[in-house]
Amino acid sequence: MTNHEIAAVFEQIADLLEFQGANPFRVRAYRNVARTVHDQTESVADIAADEKRSLSDLEGIGKDLADKIRTLVQTGSLPMLDELRAEVPESVLAILRVPGLGPKRAAQLFHELHVATLEDLRTACESHRVQVLKGFGAKTEAAILQGLGIAAEAEQRILWAEAEEHVEEILAHMGKCRAVQQISVAGSYRRGKETVGDLDFLVVARDVETAMDHFGIFHGVASVLARGPTKMSIRLSAGVQVDLRAVEAKSFGAAMQYFTGSKEHNIILRGRAKALGLKINEYGVFRGEKVIAGRTEEEVYGCLDLPCFPPELREARREFDWAEAGELPKLLEVGDIRGDLHDHSTWTDGQASIEQMAAAAKQRGHKYLAITDHSKRVTMVNGLDAKRILEQWAEIDRLNKRLEGITLLKGVEVDILERGGLDLPDDVLAQADWVVASVHYGHQQSRQQITARVIEALENPYVASIGHPTGRMLLRRKAYEIDMDAVMRAARQHGKMLELNAHPMRLDLDDVACAAAKSLGVPVVIATDAHAVEGLDAMRFGVLQARRGGLTKQDVANTRTWPQLKKMIGKPGQKT
DNA sequence: GCCGTTTTCGGCCCGACTGTTTTCAGTCG
Numbered sequence: 001m002t003n004h005e006i007a008a009v010f011e012q013i014a015d016l017l018e019f020q021g022a023n024p025f026r027v028r029a030y031r032n033v034a035r036t037v038h039d040q041t042e043s044v045a046d047i048a049a050d051e052k053r054s055l056s057d058l059e060g061i062g063k064d065l066a067d068k069i070r071t072l073v074q075t076g077s078l079p080m081l082d083e084l085r086a087e088v089p090e091s092v093l094a095i096l097r098v099p100g101l102g103p104k105r106a107a108q109l110f111h112e113l114h115v116a117t118l119e120d121l122r123t124a125c126e127s128h129r130v131q132v133l134k135g136f137g138a139k140t141e142a143a144i145l146q147g148l149g150i151a152a153e154a155e156q157r158i159l160w161a162e163a164e165e166h167v168e169e170i171l172a173h174m175g176k177c178r179a180v181q182q183i184s185v186a187g188s189y190r191r192g193k194e195t196v197g198d199l200d201f202l203v204v205a206r207d208v209e210t211a212m213d214h215f216g217i218f219h220g221v222a223s224v225l226a227r228g229p230t231k232m233s234i235r236l237s238a239g240v241q242v243d244l245r246a247v248e249a250k251s252f253g254a255a256m257q258y259f260t261g262s263k264e265h266n267i268i269l270r271g272r273a274k275a276l277g278l279k280i281n282e283y284g285v286f287r288g289e290k291v292i293a294g295r296t297e298e299e300v301y302g303c304l305d306l307p308c309f310p311p312e313l314r315e316a317r318r319e320f321d322w323a324e325a326g327e328l329p330k331l332l333e334v335g336d337i338r339g340d341l342h343d344h345s346t347w348t349d350g351q352a353s354i355e356q357m358a359a360a361a362k363q364r365g366h367k368y369l370a371i372t373d374h375s376k377r378v379t380m381v382n383g384l385d386a387k388r389i390l391e392q393w394a395e396i397d398r399l400n401k402r403l404e405g406i407t408l409l410k411g412v413e414v415d416i417l418e419r420g421g422l423d424l425p426d427d428v429l430a431q432a433d434w435v436v437a438s439v440h441y442g443h444q445q446s447r448q449q450i451t452a453r454v455i456e457a458l459e460n461p462y463v464a465s466i467g468h469p470t471g472r473m474l475l476r477r478k479a480y481e482i483d484m485d486a487v488m489r490a491a492r493q494h495g496k497m498l499e500l501n502a503h504p505m506r507l508d509l510d511d512v513a514c515a516a517a518k519s520l521g522v523p524v525v526i527a528t529d530a531h532a533v534e535g536l537d538a539m540r541f542g543v544l545q546a547r548r549g550g551l552t553k554q555d556v557a558n559t560r561t562w563p564q565l566k567k568m569i570g571k572p573g574q575k576t
Numbered sequence: 577g578c579c580g581t582t583t584t585c586g587g588c589c590c591g592a593c594t595g596t597t598t599t600c601a602g603t604c605g
Contacts (some may be wrong), residue, residue, distance in 0.1 A: 029577035
């Protein structure tokens, strides 16, 4: 059972308990265990099976939850969850996702109107049975009807890269308002989460009303959801909710800290403040009535004797421990990257010639670029057989003589075949500078089968790294399932690297997988998988995820020079 | 349900906004 699956079970228990009106702190305990398990870099099932180790050593897991995890991984089910499901139909959980409906009201609808599904809810609203309930009214009923449409829309989160476009536009728009003195983006976007649910902006304005009016006329606005003296919420026609909060300059740092989150990070921070006799809110740090900080985030964290954490690390994982031990990692930066190691050209499905790609890579400051076109198994894109790839490499040799300031690497993205084995013979692979091995077919195979194929590829002496190893596609059903723990261990054993595919929709080594690679000492390759020159710009998305995983320059292979990287590959017959 | 250099019981972050309320509960982040 994967950490992800275990976490999902506890998350569902939390939802069901919340619906039943359980003690909110008990609900939080279940949410916490879900998050803790999800964020673990090792397999929690393995920890549970290891007699020498105790699950209750993990943060927020006591005896009861440890027992429940063990039961779950040993039997594949949990009596408590079965009981809860018997009491509450699972379909009611969808109702909790309707904006404006929380556990209390959802339970009231369920008990008084027998509303168990979104369909029931719509019918109840349309026949105006909802507005007569105590605590509800005509406006609430109308709001629910509107919210139903939103809940029905597919997953409400958007890719970070898409969020970035909205953010830039909104910043540009607000920048034109003369009442705006300062504006910044906070929230999960600032933390670099791979997907973003909504956007949060903080504004310091000479005149808040004018700033809010200006916010309301942004061209992408579909509706204004709420507007008060300090906060305004809109929904963009793209579906994204955007909040604007007006703060005073003397509170700007406190507000940035507060609204950047994460929520869990803030809970720990405020708990610590309380223990020191302080109070933190979005206005500042207070000792009694007296404000002692607030203008900058550095001041706020400084009051608690903490460093100003990079936003990417504010997830209530290890950051407080690191800070206390003075071991906060110096995170990787985009400027540390020296080259891109997974790129395509017009020889297969790329849109730019090798020469165009080289020029674009050089322009982006890269010192080397691996051309890794597909091998012949990928017939749809005219994948290269041995003859054509040798021709391509001869072409690259010729280009390298002409090019200045950038080195092209003779690479290939060799397919890991359905039956195992690679799509090109070893004597061809031996002539490559850089071999990426990837799965593109046989996605329907079992997890064990696909894992075995990938591990076999890691055993090949000429393979340097695995391309998009998890096969994950964000906001879509995942392409295939793989045992990443086993793949990581095999990579370590054979001295191989794993690719963090930086395509904004892939980011297939997520932050937790990055942290796992780091803890095992498996070097991560951040590569864009560019099929056009613009694709090379995706590097920053990969770097952002790597930062969230706590990776430093040292942990990432393509911060090295090509000669250094060559030594790391250590191919047979190539004395290093 | 977890947790403890105040505590094994009694806490558990904190405030804004909305709607239905005559003083506040529910929801949200």
